[in-house]
Amino acid sequence: MTTASSAAAPLVAGTLIAEQASAQIATRTHQPVDLKLEVNGRRHRLAIDVRTSLLDALREHLAFTGTKKGCDLGQCGACTVLVGGRRVLSCLTLAVATRGPVTTIEGLTGSDDRLHPMQQAFIDHDAFQCGYCTPGQIMSAIGCVTEGHAESDADIREYMSGNLCRCAAYPNIVDAIKQAKPQMQEG
Amino acid sequence: MTAPLARIDGGVNTSVRHDSARGHLTGQALYVDDVPAPAGTLDAALVLSPHAHARIVSIDSSRALAYPGVVAVVTADDIPGKNDIAPIRTDEPALAQGVVLHEGQAVAAVAATSVAAARAAAKLVDVAYEPLPPVLSVEEALAREDYVCPPIAITRGDLDAGFAASAHRLTGEVSCGGQEHFYLEGQVAIATPGDSGDMHVLSSTQHPTEVQRGVAHLLGVPFAAVTSEVRRMGGAFGGKESQATSFAGIAALLAWKTKKPVKLRLPRDDDMRVTGKRHPFLIRWDVGCDPEGKILALDMILASESGHVADQTPAVLTRALCHADNCYWLPNVRLRGYPCRTNTVSNTAFRGFGGPQGMFGIEAVVDMIARTLKIPTDMVRAKNYYGVGQNDVTPYLMRVEDNLIDRVMEELDRAADLKAWRAAVDAFNAKSPVLKKGLATMPVKFGISFNKPTLNQAGALVHVYTDGSVLLSHGGTEMGQGLFIKVAQVVAETFQVDIGHVRLAATSTGKVPNTSPTAASSGSDLNGMAARDAALQIKARMGEVAAEHFGVEPSDIVFKANRVYAGNRSLSFAELAHMSWDKRVSLSAAGFYKTPKIHWDFATNTGRPFFYFTYGAAAAEVAIDTLTGETRVLRAELIEDCGRSLNPAIDLGQIEGAFVQGMGWLTCEELVWDEKGRLRTVGPSTYKIPGSRDVPPVFRARILEDAPNREDTIFHSKAVGEPPLMLAISVWLAIRDAVASLGPKGAVPQLDAPATPERVLMACEAMRAEEPGR
Ligand code: FES
Ligand code: FES
Numbered sequence: 001m002t003t004a005s006s007a008a009a010p011l012v013a014g015t016l017i018a019e020q021a022s023a024q025i026a027t028r029t030h031q032p033v034d035l036k037l038e039v040n041g042r043r044h045r046l047a048i049d050v051r052t053s054l055l056d057a058l059r060e061h062l063a064f065t066g067t068k069k070g071c072d073l074g075q076c077g078a079c080t081v082l083v084g085g086r087r088v089l090s091c092l093t094l095a096v097a098t099r100g101p102v103t104t105i106e107g108l109t110g111s112d113d114r115l116h117p118m119q120q121a122f123i124d125h126d127a128f129q130c131g132y133c134t135p136g137q138i139m140s141a142i143g144c145v146t147e148g149h150a151e152s153d154a155d156i157r158e159y160m161s162g163n164l165c166r167c168a169a170y171p172n173i174v175d176a177i178k179q180a181k182p183q184m185q186e187g
Numbered sequence: 188m189t190a191p192l193a194r195i196d197g198g199v200n201t202s203v204r205h206d207s208a209r210g211h212l213t214g215q216a217l218y219v220d221d222v223p224a225p226a227g228t229l230d231a232a233l234v235l236s237p238h239a240h241a242r243i244v245s246i247d248s249s250r251a252l253a254y255p256g257v258v259a260v261v262t263a264d265d266i267p268g269k270n271d272i273a274p275i276r277t278d279e280p281a282l283a284q285g286v287v288l289h290e291g292q293a294v295a296a297v298a299a300t301s302v303a304a305a306r307a308a309a310k311l312v313d314v315a316y317e318p319l320p321p322v323l324s325v326e327e328a329l330a331r332e333d334y335v336c337p338p339i340a341i342t343r344g345d346l347d348a349g350f351a352a353s354a355h356r357l358t359g360e361v362s363c364g365g366q367e368h369f370y371l372e373g374q375v376a377i378a379t380p381g382d383s384g385d386m387h388v389l390s391s392t393q394h395p396t397e398v399q400r401g402v403a404h405l406l407g408v409p410f411a412a413v414t415s416e417v418r419r420m421g422g423a424f425g426g427k428e429s430q431a432t433s434f435a436g437i438a439a440l441l442a443w444k445t446k447k448p449v450k451l452r453l454p455r456d457d458d459m460r461v462t463g464k465r466h467p468f469l470i471r472w473d474v475g476c477d478p479e480g481k482i483l484a485l486d487m488i489l490a491s492e493s494g495h496v497a498d499q500t501p502a503v504l505t506r507a508l509c510h511a512d513n514c515y516w517l518p519n520v521r522l523r524g525y526p527c528r529t530n531t532v533s534n535t536a537f538r539g540f541g542g543p544q545g546m547f548g549i550e551a552v553v554d555m556i557a558r559t560l561k562i563p564t565d566m567v568r569a570k571n572y573y574g575v576g577q578n579d580v581t582p583y584l585m586r587v588e589d590n591l592i593d594r595v596m597e598e599l600d601r602a603a604d605l606k607a608w609r610a611a612v613d614a615f616n617a618k619s620p621v622l623k624k625g626l627a628t629m630p631v632k633f634g635i636s637f638n639k640p641t642l643n644q645a646g647a648l649v650h651v652y653t654d655g656s657v658l659l660s661h662g663g664t665e666m667g668q669g670l671f672i673k674v675a676q677v678v679a680e681t682f683q684v685d686i687g688h689v690r691l692a693a694t695s696t697g698k699v700p701n702t703s704p705t706a707a708s709s710g711s712d713l714n715g716m717a718a719r720d721a722a723l724q725i726k727a728r729m730g731e732v733a734a735e736h737f738g739v740e741p742s743d744i745v746f747k748a749n750r751v752y753a754g755n756r757s758l759s760f761a762e763l764a765h766m767s768w769d770k771r772v773s774l775s776a777a778g779f780y781k782t783p784k785i786h787w788d789f790a791t792n793t794g795r796p797f798f799y800f801t802y803g804a805a806a807a808e809v810a811i812d813t814l815t816g817e818t819r820v821l822r823a824e825l826i827e828d829c830g831r832s833l834n835p836a837i838d839l840g841q842i843e844g845a846f847v848q849g850m851g852w853l854t855c856e857e858l859v860w861d862e863k864g865r866l867r868t869v870g871p872s873t874y875k876i877p878g879s880r881d882v883p884p885v886f887r888a889r890i891l892e893d894a895p896n897r898e899d900t901i902f903h904s905k906a907v908g909e910p911p912l913m914l915a916i917s918v919w920l921a922i923r924d925a926v927a928s929l930g931p932k933g934a935v936p937q938l939d940a941p942a943t944p945e946r947v948l949m950a951c952e953a954m955r956a957e958e959p960g961r
Binding site for chain 2: 064065066067070072075078104123132138163166168171
């Protein structure tokens with residue numbers, strides 16, 4: 001799985017600031033920056049702290065709470081969104097460094113409320129339990145198919161391995177992806 | 188038209204979809220962290236102890252308070268009520284009072300206008316500590332006889348006589364590790380102050396009533412002043428049974444102090460450092476058996492690493508003892524449980540609640556007997572299974588009346604052909620010097636009901652509106668296990684309306700009071716029955732209205748498929764609802780249920796703690812690399828008794844999910860504490876839970892067919908949340924089997940859990956050393 005950010009991102013967002021926090025640093029870096037973000041086909045203008053992750057920008061500033069925060073450490077996949085059609089961990093991506101249109105789980109359903117074939121497949125196969133990993137699983141599954149990595153069960157398991165599911169709905173997730181793949185390719 | 192054959196949509200015994208399916212797939216289902224916060228909501232962060240054991244000399248909040256955006260800092264001294272959130276005993280503080288007892292214990296909390304400010308300021312709270320020596324291992328606590336509650340013992344028969352009659356006497360020891368819940372949604376709560384000292388708490392909790400009680404204690408207000416609510420959790424697994432209370436409590440304390448809504452959401456690493464986990468156990472035994480492996484005497488010690496306070500330990504340990512028999516008749520037995528106190532997180536409920544550890548122990552014993560006597564394990568097991576009508580009393584003196592052990596094992600054999608499977612594994616091993624396969628089965632008998640009789644009660648509140656729609660509230664909580672849809676199915680079935688007419692309300696202490704935690708797999712048993720009781724009350728009243736309308740006896744009225752019939756005349760359910768209102772008949776009812784037949788004597792640890800047992804069986808095949816210790820589960824076949832399943836699709840998900848989670852506990856999930864008592868595995872990168880690649884490539888789960896619960900449970904279903912987790916012990920036994928293939932027959936592998944590559948490799952080395960001529 002690729003991420004759009006550099007490896008230094010979590011350091012900046014977490015440890016460094018936290019450890020060295022002082023009123024002075026805080027005031028300086030709290031100056032909001034302007035940025036434009038295209039999410040689910042609509043452009044948004046935001047004035048936010050430069051350290052804000054794409055995940056927090058989506059959840060806290062744009063109210064797209066469908067994208068979940070499982071670890072905020074780039075290790076669970078719950079925050080997966082598509083940026084320019086590629087899978088990205090939004091917790092590891094700075095909002096200011098986001099290049100390309102963002103698609104979240106909220107952007108999959110058509111205006112007529114029709115579910116995306118992957119969403120429908122997740123319903124058909126009971127591919128979730130608590131649902132917390134589900135938006136990330138679905139975005140990742142779409143990426144997995146479009147990247148051409150859903151050729152076999154083993155392939156799917158491998159390329160979906162960055163998305164943890166503590167409820168372990170894994171077998172049904174594999175089945176769902178197999179159902180959605182041909183439909184996505186037709187549509 | 189008379190009552191038709193038509194069935195309602197979504198009644199019981201159907202695989203109706205999860206009620207929130209669409210919400211989950213579109214991102215619309217709201218979890219606590221997704222609920223739009225009220226204006227002015229503050230964010231909170233915790234100050235955690237860096238020491239496993241230390242005296243708190245002083246706490247200076249001045250630098251933190253000066254940080255921009257900080258509104259308040261609280262410590263134990265700010266608590267207006269009682270600093271106690273203990274679920275079972277007393278004296279378990281929400282914020283450390285004078286002393287810290289584990290690394291990661293909450294010492295203070297900060298509220299600020301942003302998460303970043305709260306977390307940054309938390310680092311500026313200056314706490315001076317005087318470190319004290321910590322106790323970090325079960326062995327050490329055992330030697331010091333330092334316990335979080337009194338030890339527990341279950342004894343029956345005459346041990347000395349049993350040993351005297353035994354042809355073989357074997358002693359052994361094994362340990363199993365803890366397990367981090369790793370619910371994908373971390374701990375979170377939002378506390379909102381209301382009128383006249385009231386407090387509303389939205390908390391990701393399995394136990395809203397305990398949150399209510401905890402908050403009331405801390406704030407020193409009556410329970411009625413606190414409302415605790417939860418719509419759904421993003422996983423819990425026991426980790427939000429008692430653990431959620433402190434976070435809700437601290438959020439409420441800050442809300443009380445600042446008079447603003449406060450949200451506390453832990454970062455993942457803090458969540459892992461602060462919260463309790465599955466209890467690790469050290470198990471030792473002395474067992475006597477006859478030449479065929481029939482156990483005549485068993486003396487077993489089960490020592491739990493309980494952490495710094497009791498929390499759920501007394502109950503976990505009792506359940507461990509009550510499952511140390513698994514499926515076996517133990518005529519002369521002494522089981523002693525030691526709740527060891529350590530300076531670690533407060534270990535707590537986790538799916539199975541001690542049951543897995545107890546079963547793990549007895550299976551190690553049976554494995555040792557079978558290998559030492561060179562008799563196949565399943566033959567040794569068969570010699571020891573509970574009988575029907577004889578040899579059927581557990582060590583705690585409950586009769587096993589619903590024995591399905593033989594049946595599940597037979598079904599497993601039919602599905603998996605164990606003999607051929609064994610032959611294939613042996614044939615592989617004969618040709619493969621480095622990669623070795625192992626195969627093992629696992630029978631499971633698991634007791635259903637809380638061990639403590641009091642907890643086996645539930646309430647529900649059902650409203651029917653004049654358009655015929657139904658609103659259902661009950662005391663259970665939804666954490667992904669499908670409880671809400673199951674209870675809704677019960678109500679739909681009872682009223683004979685389509686499931687689409689039944690709406691589910693968030694769980695709230697304001698609607699259904701004094702609830703038990705959603706735990707012990709009992710959610711649908713208890714809440715399903717309570718909801719049915721409420722629905723039946725309303726249905727009876729509506730039936731009288733219909734009888735009067737049609738001029739027949741109430742007993743002639745039939746509710747069927749969204750209509751209400753009197754012979755060939757009928758009304759729609761909605762029409763009857765409206766008519767009932769018109770006639771001033773109440774369409775609302777509170778339902779109640781208490782599990783019958785159960786009782787428990789805490790003095791002697793005997794009684795009938797369980798309403799019934801569930802049964803299951805599994806077989807697993809693994810391959811190990813004997814040069815690296817790497818392990819793969821290649822195939823698993825499972826069969827689980829769900830009674831007459833309320834919802835087979837949901838139950839299958841529970842079976843598969845529990846098995847994989849159990850596999851994680853026994854193989855890849857390892858908690859590492861350093862010599863200072865600091866947890867080093869604080870994220871999914873270092874703490875490995877099963878991922879998509881770890882699921883066995885051949886993985887079949889089945890529900891035992893045609894097996895309605897003989898007890899009068901909700902539509903004769905059985906509980907399913909926890910029992911299949913223990914089927915995963917087959918994986919650990921299969922790894923032992925693979926290791927054993929390296930040594931001479933009769934040698935017993937030394938393998939603790941989790942069977943990490945390191946442990947498997949060491950077990951392989953030890954086993955090779957047993958081979959004569961090396
Ligand atoms: S929240 Fe981004 S990977 Fe876990
Ligand atoms: S459905 Fe619960 S974590 Fe995947």
